[in-house]
Amino acid sequence: MCIKSNPSQKLRPLMDIAPGDMVCVMGAGGKATLMKRLIREMLDEPFPVIITSTTNLHALGGEDAPPVLLSEAGRAELQSAAQDWSGRGAVVWVEKKLPQNMFRGLEASQVEALHTSGFDGVMVVKTDGARKRLIKAPGPGEPVIPVGATHCVLVLGLAAIGRTADEGIVHRLEKVRAIAGLEAGEVIGTPHLAKLACHPESYQSRFPNSAKRILYLSHCTSPKALEDAQAIFEAIPDGIYDYLLTGDSIAGNFYCRRANP
Numbered sequence: 001m002c003i004k005s006n007p008s009q010k011l012r013p014l015m016d017i018a019p020g021d022m023v024c025v026m027g028a029g030g031k032a033t034l035m036k037r038l039i040r041e042m043l044d045e046p047f048p049v050i051i052t053s054t055t056n057l058h059a060l061g062g063e064d065a066p067p068v069l070l071s072e073a074g075r076a077e078l079q080s081a082a083q084d085w086s087g088r089g090a091v092v093w094v095e096k097k098l099p100q101n102m103f104r105g106l107e108a109s110q111v112e113a114l115h116t117s118g119f120d121g122v123m124v125v126k127t128d129g130a131r132k133r134l135i136k137a138p139g140p141g142e143p144v145i146p147v148g149a150t151h152c153v154l155v156l157g158l159a160a161i162g163r164t165a166d167e168g169i170v171h172r173l174e175k176v177r178a179i180a181g182l183e184a185g186e187v188i189g190t191p192h193l194a195k196l197a198c199h200p201e202s203y204q205s206r207f208p209n210s211a212k213r214i215l216y217l218s219h220c221t222s223p224k225a226l227e228d229a230q231a232i233f234e235a236i237p238d239g240i241y242d243y244l245l246t247g248d249s250i251a252g253n254f255y256c257r258r259a260n261p
Contacts, residue, residue, distance in 0.1 A: 003230055003246070007253040012041045014245055014256045015214055019047045021150040022115050022123040024211070026143040026203060028130030028171055029157020030218030032058055033249040035124050039066060039090050048121035049090035050114070053105030054144035055129050057094055066090035070097065111146040125149075134160035134219075135188070135196060136171035137179050138203055145206070151214060152207045156197060158246070159219040160188045161228050175201075190228050193217070194235035204240050217246040226255065233257050 008014060011034075017023055023038070025031050035051060039060070042049045051057075051066065060066065068091070093114075094103035111125060127143035130136045134157035145152065160169055165182045167173050176182065179199045180192035196202055197215050207213050215236070217229045229246035236244070247254035 003226065003233070003255045003257045007247070007255055009252050009254070010041055011037055011245075011247065011249075011252075011254050014254055015151060015153070015243065016212065017122060017151065019120050019122060022111070022125060022146065022148055023151040023153060024125045024127045024143070024145050024149045025153045025155065026127045026138070026145075027153075027155035027216075028136040029134040029155055029159065030216075030249055031126055031130070031155050032060070034153070034155055034216060034218065035126065036060055037249045037252065038124055042122060043090060048119075050119070050121060050123045051090060051092045051125075052094060052111060052123065053103070053126035054108050054111065054146065055105055055126060056098065057092070057103045057105050057126055059101045059103065060092060066092050068092045068094065068103070070094060108144050108146040112148055115146065115148045130171045133171035134163075134169050135176060135193065137175040137196065137201075138206060139172055139175075143203070143206060145208060145211075147208075149208055149211045152203075152211045153214045153216055154197065154203045155216050155218055156193050157219050158193075158217050158225045158228055161190060161193065161225075163188055165192075190231040191235060194232045197232065198236050198240050212243065213241045214243045214245060215241045218249055220246040220253075220255065221248045221251070229255070 094105055096104045098104055127145050163169050165186055165188050170176045179202055180195045182192055198204055220226055220229055233244045244257040
């Protein structure tokens, strides 16, 4: 099945995200930009949005960046904190401010407690880090996915294709080489990203059974990148992902292929 030729300008409908959902984002090559896109699309919706992380979170800059709620500032109690997001809009809820424009995220148990407390909005949760690399493999204990996750979104950067596999491009280089079959100094191709997306030692084995499984290939900014995404999707066996998506998170052009029609 081919990718739909006409792009969508909205990402949230392609992921079937609705109030009450917890969307967990992981991988490398555009997690923050993807999260910003989802937030922007939901700012005018009649439900609140919480952005948080079970690891560290870079500040979401920009004029339309949501306000930040710090647990360490006496806001740890859910009942008290709820007043800050009870209306429409979005808020970043984290533990504390860190150096270099970073925040420490919340414990998974705090995210779980909020999700089960009757919160009727959407939660967007970053669940691992990648040190700004384009692709990665999960480390021990990664990703930290809270119980109750409804969506697991794996991000991989198409911009890695055609570049040499080194530590400037790849996070956890040795593990990625082992999973993807990359030799030292080899140029990254579409088969390598496909293996990284579906290998049993990569992310797909760590998704909760109850969550929608979504692969998002970022940096789809040219016809060649769209062809690369199609090649990757065709190499992924049926049954691993529910949705196969690619797009340009900044420009707002998205393409989908339903993996399990």
